[in-house]
Amino acid sequence: MTGIVDVSSDWLALREGEDARARSQELALAAAKLLPPGPVVVHDLGSGTGSMMRWLAPLLPGPQRWVLHDWNVRLTERALDDAPPVDRAGLPVAVETRSGALAQLTASDLDGASLVTASALLDVLTARELHAIVDACVDVGSPALFALSVTGDAELSPYDPRDAIVGRAFNAHQRRLADGRSLLGRYGAPIARGLFALAGWRVRETTTQWHLDDREPGLLAEWFDGWVDAAVEQTPELRDESAAYRRLRAAQLARGELSAVIRHRDLLAWPR
Numbered sequence: 261m262t263g264i265v266d267v268s269s270d271w272l273a274l275r276e277g278e279d280a281r282a283r284s285q286e287l288a289l290a291a292a293k294l295l296p297p298g299p300v301v302v303h304d305l306g307s308g309t310g311s312m313m314r315w316l317a318p319l320l321p322g323p324q325r326w327v328l329h330d331w332n333v334r335l336t337e338r339a340l341d342d343a344p345p346v347d348r349a350g351l352p353v354a355v356e357t358r359s360g361a362l363a364q365l366t367a368s369d370l371d372g373a374s375l376v377t378a379s380a381l382l383d384v385l386t387a388r389e390l391h392a393i394v395d396a397c398v399d400v401g402s403p404a405l406f407a408l409s410v411t412g413d414a415e416l417s418p419y420d421p422r423d424a425i426v427g428r429a430f431n432a433h434q435r436r437l438a439d440g441r442s443l444l445g446r447y448g449a450p451i452a453r454g455l456f457a458l459a460g461w462r463v464r465e466t467t468t469q470w471h472l473d474d475r476e477p478g479l480l481a482e483w484f485d486g487w488v489d490a491a492v493e494q495t496p497e498l499r500d501e502s503a504a505y506r507r508l509r510a511a512q513l514a515r516g517e518l519s520a521v522i523r524h525r526d527l528l529a530w531p532r
């Protein structure tokens with residue numbers, strides 16, 4: 261399939277623990293209360309290797325069936341490698357995968373949905389894709405729990421004036437034209453909120469954050485490299501200046517002095 265912006269399974273595995281720590285349990289439990297009685301069917305959009313399912317399944321009642329949607333089958337295949345997660349009662353969930361582009365999503369793809377979920381997805385979508393997703397959710401009428409959409413706020417410590425310059429370029433990179441797709445970046449979550457509100461749905465939101473420090477230096481290093489790489493790709497004039505900045509941050513990281521807080525939004529929407 262053309263147009264796929266590749267995400268590596270190594271990166272998804274590296275961030276899975278921090279994602280699990282960061283996602284809003286409060287919104288997940290509120291979503292659980294909105295489920296109709298009986299078997300639960302969850303459609304997870306942009307599922308990757310199934311990180312959202314592994315986190316959320318144990319918080320929901322069973323029996324559960326998860327349908328993982330992604331256009332990258334190499335990632336969804338991985339979701340079937342290990343034993344499935346268990347539901348709130350400790351029973352394994354059923355898992356199936358579907359490949360396809362979210363721009364074409366309709367209510368019929370969300371067959372039987374009790375809940376639609378996504379994690380770390382809205383910022384990598386186009387407006388057309390997000391409209392298709394919200395329309396499909398509204399048509400099918402089941403609640404939507406969309407976790408960990410990037411807000412563009414990254415706070416590094418110790419402070420350095422170059423943080424803001426890199427942050428601005430990174431945020432512009434998130435909204436780049438990628439293979440003909442104009443990405444929403446940090447506007448993804450607010451646009452989703454607005455579209456659900458237009459449909460007359462109720463929306464609850466909360467800020468969720470990664471706290472990266474020397475407890476997980478590998479994730480901090482990888483996040484920082486990716487953040488600066490994206491900024492330089494977007495604004496090549498930053499290349500020279502970023503070399504010294506990278507050296508400084510690498511030395512701070514090696515001494516256990518570097519930390520970063522990266523903010524996200526989690527959103528729960530449901531029909532009135």
Ligand SMILES: C[S@@+](CC[C@H](N)C(=O)[O-])C[C@H]1O[C@@H](n2cnc3c(N)ncnc32)[C@H](O)[C@@H]1O
Nearest residue numbers: 267272306307308311330331332361362379380
């Ligand atoms: C940042 S990853 C997050 C994966 C997973 N939700 C997680 O939290 O680990 C975004 C995922 O969405 C998928 N994706 C992005 N845009 C898509 C689209 N337009 N159609 C289908 N899948 C898409 C990517 O292949 C990738 O697996």
